[in-house]
Amino acid sequence: MTTSPSAGTTASSQVFEALKHDLIRGRFAAGEKLAISALKTHYGVGLSPLREALNRLAAYGLLEQENQRGFRVPAMRLEELDDIAGLRTQLECMALTQAFQNGDSEWESQLLAAAHRLRRADEQPERIEEWEQAHLRFHRALLGACGSPWLLRFIGQLHDQFDRYRRMAPPNPGIRTTLDEQHAALVELALARDIQGARALLDTHIRLSHEVARGCCSAAP
Amino acid sequence: MTTSPSAGTTASSQVFEALKHDLIRGRFAAGEKLAISALKTHYGVGLSPLREALNRLAAYGLLEQENQRGFRVPAMRLEELDDIAGLRTQLECMALTQAFQNGDSEWESQLLAAAHRLRRADEQPERIEEWEQAHLRFHRALLGACGSPWLLRFIGQLHDQFDRYRRMAPPNPGIRTTLDEQHAALVELALARDIQGARALLDTHIRLSHEVARGCCSAAP
DNA sequence: ATTTCCCTAAAAATCGATTTTTTTATCAAT
DNA sequence: ATTGATAAAAAAATCGATTTTTAGGGAAAT
Numbered sequence: 001m002t003t004s005p006s007a008g009t010t011a012s013s014q015v016f017e018a019l020k021h022d023l024i025r026g027r028f029a030a031g032e033k034l035a036i037s038a039l040k041t042h043y044g045v046g047l048s049p050l051r052e053a054l055n056r057l058a059a060y061g062l063l064e065q066e067n068q069r070g071f072r073v074p075a076m077r078l079e080e081l082d083d084i085a086g087l088r089t090q091l092e093c094m095a096l097t098q099a100f101q102n103g104d105s106e107w108e109s110q111l112l113a114a115a116h117r118l119r120r121a122d123e124q125p126e127r128i129e130e131w132e133q134a135h136l137r138f139h140r141a142l143l144g145a146c147g148s149p150w151l152l153r154f155i156g157q158l159h160d161q162f163d164r165y166r167r168m169a170p171p172n173p174g175i176r177t178t179l180d181e182q183h184a185a186l187v188e189l190a191l192a193r194d195i196q197g198a199r200a201l202l203d204t205h206i207r208l209s210h211e212v213a214r215g216c217c218s219a220a221p
Numbered sequence: 222m223t224t225s226p227s228a229g230t231t232a233s234s235q236v237f238e239a240l241k242h243d244l245i246r247g248r249f250a251a252g253e254k255l256a257i258s259a260l261k262t263h264y265g266v267g268l269s270p271l272r273e274a275l276n277r278l279a280a281y282g283l284l285e286q287e288n289q290r291g292f293r294v295p296a297m298r299l300e301e302l303d304d305i306a307g308l309r310t311q312l313e314c315m316a317l318t319q320a321f322q323n324g325d326s327e328w329e330s331q332l333l334a335a336a337h338r339l340r341r342a343d344e345q346p347e348r349i350e351e352w353e354q355a356h357l358r359f360h361r362a363l364l365g366a367c368g369s370p371w372l373l374r375f376i377g378q379l380h381d382q383f384d385r386y387r388r389m390a391p392p393n394p395g396i397r398t399t400l401d402e403q404h405a406a407l408v409e410l411a412l413a414r415d416i417q418g419a420r421a422l423l424d425t426h427i428r429l430s431h432e433v434a435r436g437c438c439s440a441a442p
Numbered sequence: 443a444t445t446t447c448c449c450t451a452a453a454a455a456t457c458g459a460t461t462t463t464t465t466t467a468t469c470a471a472t
Numbered sequence: 473a474t475t476g477a478t479a480a481a482a483a484a485a486t487c488g489a490t491t492t493t494t495a496g497g498g499a500a501a502t
Contacts, residue, residue, distance in 0.1 A: 009288070010288070010289060010454090010455065010456090011455080011456070012276070012455075012456090035483085036483080036484075037483080045456085046455095046456055046457050046458085047456090047457075047458085047485095048269060048272070048455075048456055048457070049455075049456065049457095051269070051273060051484095051485085052272055052273060052276045052455095053276075055233070055273045055274075055276045055277045055280075056276045056277065056279070056280040057280075058277070059276075059277040059278075059280035059281050060280050061374070067230070067231070068231060068462090068463060068464070068484065068485075069463090069464070069465095069483090069484080070483075070484060070485095080370070080371075083369050083370060083371050083372075084371060086369070087369055087371050087372055090315065094311065147304075148304050148307070148308060149301070149304060150301075150304050150305060150308050150379065150382075151304075151308055153282070154375050158371065161371075231484090231485065231486090232485080232486070233485075233486090256453085257453075257454075258453085266486085267485095267486055267487050267488085268455095268486090268487075268488085269485075269486055269487070270485075270486065270487095272454095272455085273485095289454065289455075289492090289493055289494070290453090290454080290493090290494070290495095291453070291454060291455095
């Protein structure tokens, strides 16, 4: 039995994940029109699974689908960044409150584990994607106990949108250190169930990335 | 020049809209597995546009996509209904507050127009779909001035999910009259910019439909 | 009688080719 | 030179057929 790297998955799902990642990390220019045949060869799939992935990404909000004119990477607009950041702050603060109320010891364990992985990833500043993944998982773990699947779904979607803007900015060790100190502090506040303190810090935490992205976004176009 | 009924639209988008409507109004049984070839003939399209529509609907949350096992209508779960209703209340109250702060006279005009259409639709109780459409537009008009496209997007998505549960219940003239009185009252509160009063009424408004759907949902499975 | 394995039928996913629509380029007329 | 129509080229959308995977039934073995 050969365990291929794509065992149990459809080609469509694989392209979806690969394209999603590439869109968030900024592989394509904002506003760029996607050349479908080029994508076909790049991701090594046929037309059908590729188009299915593109349709899913458009429904998710990482692509825009124009009437009979194919798919386009959404433009970066300062106004939209502010919308995303503001809403993300509100929704994550909601989820945080609920997670602090519902969270059990299993939640605490998962949070500590995620925080540890994030610290370790921080020791290897050159491996950016590992840190990004650990970062995403940490935030998921922090809010995971909120008890509302739909809230978590929307927060995840906003997080992806936010990251598209945040990752425009070049890596900055100083800011990353500050962010990681905030992550550690959030864990302490979570264990202490300090809702007010954690909400304030989460707000500050998002605001910091927001400001960095903002500077980059207003400079770009 | 012949103006076909589908001018300027792709087959894919048409099936998407038609299927979305049928899923919300409950044409398919909850938990049912969709027979793709049957859908093909029913909606009169080929495989490719149909699959693209199914993929979009899965990303939107109106279908579940299992690994290599096709598409399934999500089950109706009381727990999920409560999640949807609770989150919808919170997000709509957020948007309502912002709409009351940002809304200009154009917003007031659109709201009055939507309210009028809804009253007229209410006079024809047998034309259910017309009322449904007017109802959806009224709620969109009420919150449309909130200034946050992403918040409106999520609210629309939750509204669709909520309606899937709400429409399980058989039409009830008494409840519909109560709902429409609340709509009229919401317009008055909007014009008066009474945020507290409107939030309270919107909460009551959603709670009423929630309770009706709840009774139907717990009885069904 | 129950479990396991294989075989067959059905369904899903993918591919290659065709059709339709949009975009680009060309050329005449004002 | 600009505009407007037309034709060629490119791209998107769709179709029909093929390949792959799953679901179900029945025989062999325990």
